[in-house]
Amino acid sequence: MHNKTTEQLITGLNKIRAKINPENDWQFQFIVEARSNYGRTLFYPVNDRAEIFLRLLGGNKKTFTKQELRIVDAVGYEVIIKPNYADLEEVLAND
Numbered sequence: 369m370h371n372k373t374t375e376q377l378i379t380g381l382n383k384i385r386a387k388i389n390p391e392n393d394w395q396f397q398f399i400v401e402a403r404s405n406y407g408r409t410l411f412y413p414v415n416d417r418a419e420i421f422l423r424l425l426g427g428n429k430k431t432f433t434k435q436e437l438r439i440v441d442a443v444g445y446e447v448i449i450k451p452n453y454a455d456l457e458e459v460l461a462n463d
Contacts, residue, residue, distance in 0.1 A: 396445040
């Protein structure tokens, strides 16, 4: 499902997370808000953690792509999408 570059990114992020939190007891909720804009669903950061990830992506980004949310989910963080979707699985099912 992921391309080689995405897999390398996920592997790198998992290694960093393992060093920071070896017990893997880190409760991390990554909250975004889904808004429809001209037939496209855009994902805006809601909490501080989502804002930080968006800043890490660089540039003047204001929204996340579905692919970026997949990466955050693959690293093991809980992606919560408000108000229209219960979780990331439902969003990805609409691809």
